[in-house]
Amino acid sequence: MHKVVIVGRPNVGKSSLFNRLLKKRSAVVADVPGVTRDLKEGVVETDRGRFLLVDTGGLWSGDKWEKKIQEKVDRALEDAEVVLFAVDGRAELTQADYEVAEYLRKKGKPVVLVATKVDDPKHELYLGPLYALGFGDPIPTSSEHARGLEELLEAIWERLPVRQIETEPEVAGIRLAIVGRPNAGKSSLLNAILGEERVIVSEEPGTTRDAIDVEFFFGGQRFVLVDTAGIRKRPESLVEELAIRRSLRAMDEADVVLLVVDPFQVGDRELKLANEALDRGKPVLLVITKWDLVDKEDAPKMRRLLREKLIHLDHLPRVFTSALTRQNLDRIFREAVRLHELNQTRVPTAELNRWVAVWTSRVQMPNFKGKPLKILYATQPEVAPPTFVFFVNHPEFVTRAFENYLKNRIGEDLGLREVPFRLVFRGRREEA
Secondary structure (H helix, E strand, O other), rough: OOEEEEEOOOOOHHHHHHHHHHHOOOOOOOOOOOOOOOOEEEEEEEOOOEEEEEEEOOOOOOOOHHHHHHHHHHHHHHHOOOEEEEEOOOOOOHHHHHHHHHHHHHHHEEEEEEOOOOHHHHHHHHHHHHHHOOOOOOOOOOOOOOOOOOHHHHHHHHHHOOOOOOOOOOOOOOOOOOEEOOOHHHHHHHHHHHOOOOOOOOOOOOOOOOEEEEEEEEOOEEEEEEEEOOOOOOOHHHHHHHHHHHHHHHHHOOOOEEEEEEEOOOHHHHHHHOOOOOOOHOOOOEEOOOOOOHHHHHHHHHHHHHHHOOOHHHEEEEEEEOOOOOOHHHHHHHHHHHHHHHHHHOOOOHHHHHHHHHHHHHHOOOOOOEOOEEEEEEEEOOOOOEEEEEEEHHHHHHHHHHHHHHHHHHHHHHOOOOOOOEEEEEOOOOOO
16 A cells, blocks of 8 residues: 655644544644654545555654654655655744755655645745745645645645555454553553554653554454553543543444553553443453563462452453563454454344243243233344344333343353343334
């Protein structure tokens, strides 16, 4: 696939441009510099074809992340075919803009100069100084008002090399959202899986400020790994609040949620995050990190403590791993595939109703004033999560105890204990 990379100094509107070209709010955007630190990717679909678009952190940021950000931009540009050099079209050029221009000249890649934040045509009269950067005519754009995007896409395709049209449809990967509290080891886990420092790792909480999508293949299966910002109880800034919202949206878009658990810091936060995912109908795999820090003789005791603290999540599968030693990294993917397939379970109607007959024969049915609850039949209209609809004579007769009984039986007898599923009760006159 073609690859296009957005580059520029901090706070020139790179992430807004990224979102607008992708036609969705994928990257966190805030009016403060340095929100984006890691590489963020997305596929842009156009009439002429598709290309991979990469958002990058601001170069020459002047903060402690500057060196690591440049290393990641260097890596992104290695196989880039076109570079979008973003500059603020409403501000005077800065020394950082000239530094970025010189940096890109040395890279020798085709460059499209993009003037951002040009909300009104009359502002185009002030773009003359941008010619001093040495990349020809700037393309005026406005992400807020969707101005100049067609011209920008045309300029991109003019510079992209001609390739044979892709005829085979791309196979969708299993999306794995990596979530957890700050400093639980999410980014270290992702880097260990990839074998490179794809995302910045620091002891400072809140280093990851956006959800980062990375493609990965394991055992012939395509995965999309989504590293997310750490979710704490009370966000400390607007940027963190936006990042947390993006993390929760990553859960919505995921096929399986990897809940990263620091064994030395476990509590209600992990229970809440697991419930957030389960309520969204997403299977959850508990990934216990930093297991290399647990002495071998202390491991049984630590496992018992974890089980006690996560007693409400005891039905969820778990993997004990270490980013440092790479212990059990392969097992994460095997378990994720298993959970994904389990979440796609579909029980034939005839089989489901045979089980219903068995279940109702083993329990006293709820009764209201001499009228017993009757299950007329059941069906499963949906998967991911599996959803079971029970048609009954009186839905209001269904008690919580009876519903829990059915949940237990479905979990055990249908083998769905490890994934979330839903029960719906409808009257005989309601349609499926």
